[in-house]
Amino acid sequence: MSLSTASEHAGAWRRPGPAVLHYRQWQDDVVLFNEVSGATHLLTPEALVVLQHMDITPTPEAALAVILREHFEVDDATLAHDVAELLEQLSSLNLIEPCLL
């Protein structure tokens, strides 16, 4: 698969490589250290749940709405947009990449 941006991509997503997730969470703040890039990011709990899920298995974009609904109070009216925005953010930080299932 060729590289694509999150907005163009409608397939599945995964965590790149075997890097371990180093993170700490304090209420609504999550700080995460990317072992590969050496960068540190300030994220949301929603982002962490998505990353943890992708750490276990590649995840179709459509499944992320279900996962987020299980963990958080979500607004169904904006959920699809929120998921797309979250994937855009995580992709731009090189924390996730598109893949084939």
Place this chain on the structure above:
Amino acid sequence: MSLVADLGRAELVRRLGGPGLLLRTGPFVSRIQSNIPLVADGIGLMYRDNLIEEPGGFADFQVRLRQSSGLRRWWHPQVRFDHDGREPFAPLPVAQAWPMFEWVMNWCVSNRAHRYLIVHAAVIERNGCAIILPAPPGSGKSTLCAALVCRGWRLLSDELTLIRRSDGMLVPLARPVSLKNASIDVIRAFAPDALLGPSVPGTNKGTIAHMKAPATSVAQVGDVARARHIVFPRYEAGAATTLTPMSKGQLFIRVAENAFNYFVLGPAGFDCLADLVEGADGHEFCYSQLDEAIALFDRLAGVTP
């Protein structure tokens, strides 16, 4: 073991000009060699309460500050820093030898002592409450640190916060406090008894003068402390004294931005910093009046007026 003050001027100059003075600062020993009188004067004054090791012993850092030779000895004389045969700094006018010595001592720690997480920050302690003051130049960090130290707070460091990675404790490195420009007269007026060295104009940071670390702070070299607060100070003329809480996430990112070797340490640095943030409250602090600032810090430390 003896102190710098025990040596006498002649022996201090002999060691600096010969085998080297083994100066203990916090957990480090530096072998210092220099033929520049300003360096001997500065060490004799600013480090007189520091321990020295016997010549020939082990040193963590090798510091050589030499006056240029040849024509440069007479025409615009310069000071050169030699670290294990390399010269990481450009030469400076010899009149700036003392500030250069202090910058070199900071450089050695921040570039070599990776068994600590090192943050560009002052640390002071009172009543068992250690407070870290990270801040960029111009924020009033050193002025506030000097004022607190002159009002009974223990100085752990003005410039380099050493966080021991094994247990997160703050390791003292009490060395002179670097004051710049207007801060020099502010502290002279605020604490007339404070021992300040000569003002050195024309450095790339403006005019510099150092305030000697109190003897009691230097003597407590082995007394580690735990950080209770991390305060980002900002001096603003005429501003009210305000303390604004920060979220843990914001605090983590801001401290990481001020760390010298966070990126060198990788996941170990992340864990160390996360533990530090876990155990400390973060605040933004704005002030214009030193007395009000000190009263607020005393309250943080549980000191009753």
